[in-house]
Amino acid sequence: MTRPSRRSTMAMLAFALVVALQSSPSATHSWGGYHWARTANPFLVQLGNDVNPAWGAYLAVASFDWSQDLYRNPVRTAVVSGRTNPRNCRPTSGQDEICNATYGNTGWLGVAQIWVSGGNHITQGTVKLNDTYFNTSTYNTPAWRRFVVCQEVGHTFGLDHQNTNFNEPNLGTCMDYTNDPDGSVHGWLDNTHPNQHDYEELAIIYTHLDSTTTVTSSPAVSRANLDSPSSWGQLMKTTRGGRAQVFERDFGNGERVVTFVIWA
Ligand SMILES: [Zn+2]
Ligand SMILES: [Zn+2]
Structure with missing residues (x-):
């Protein structure tokens, strides 16, 4: 398929998954059991935005789709500022970089x-979208x-294909x-979003927790719904006869949310 990029300083394995080429199917669709190390679920994978405006909305849809709190999906994503030149799309440790460019007639x-x-721990990921083809009427x-x-x-979460x-x-x-x-052509199902089986597979891949983390940041803190008292965590302190309370919710990895409440 494509030659993985190499880094001399670290023993790392990279693999490429190519839309336009065939690869062998697998029973489950975890790829090699590879996964981001993290100490808590859900966890956040930042998606560096290295795409042009023509792609921006599609990246936003993908980020939204993969972050759905469905079927125990542990993955949350956030689109963040890109840190690479999309033409070479260099990885950034601890996150994804999502790039587009006219990469040429590469076949992918x-x-x-x-x-x-x-x-087995993913430390960084990249996606390249080839405008050489997306600029044609077919794509x-x-x-x-x-x-x-x-x-x-x-793929950057460790998912393989369901069918090739x-x-x-x-x-x-x-x-x-x-x-x-x-x-729309054949009257088939819509293949432009994840389905239940993808979320379930992610739940399987990420069932265990790790003692270290390879993702940069702190998902649940910013993504979790913290509106309801049941989401605030442990009651740490009660004052004024119960009218003022402090809760702490520990998300692991040194992340916590403190909620100060004054009850009516
Ligand atoms: Zn693929
Ligand atoms: Zn692990």
Whole structure:
């Protein structure tokens, strides 16, 4: 497929997953058991925004889709400022970089790469979206753009494909190869978003917790719904006969939220 990039300073393994090429199917669709190390679920993967405005909305959709609190999905994402030149799309430790450029007639519409260290821990990921093809009438559609960015970002969490046959009816997930991304041509399911099985697979991959972390930041703190008292965590202090209380919710990894309450 493509040659993984190398770094001499660290023993890292990179692999590329290429939309336009065939790869072998697998029973589950975890790729190698590779996963981000983290000490708590859910966890945040930052998506560096190295795409142009033509891609911005599609990146936002993919970020939203992969962050859904459904079927015990442990993944949350946030689009953050990009830190690389999209043309070479260098990785940033602890997060993804999502890039687009006219990469040429490479044969691939999109490529995802993850760097693995310590045997199975993802330390960084990149996605490249190839405008050389997306600028053509065949691929310059919302369906193709949604499908490809969804799938490539999905790979950066350690997901493989659910199916790699382009000509079989859509399974209704962007992790399924297709020649009809939104199913509108053949009356198939829509393959431009994740499906239940993707979220369930992520829940399986990320069931265990690690003692270290390879993601940069603090997901649950910013993403969790902290509106209801049941989400505030442990009652630490009560004053004024119970009218003022302080709660602390420990998200692990040194992250916590303190909630100060004055009851009516
Ligand atoms: Zn793929
Ligand atoms: Zn682990």
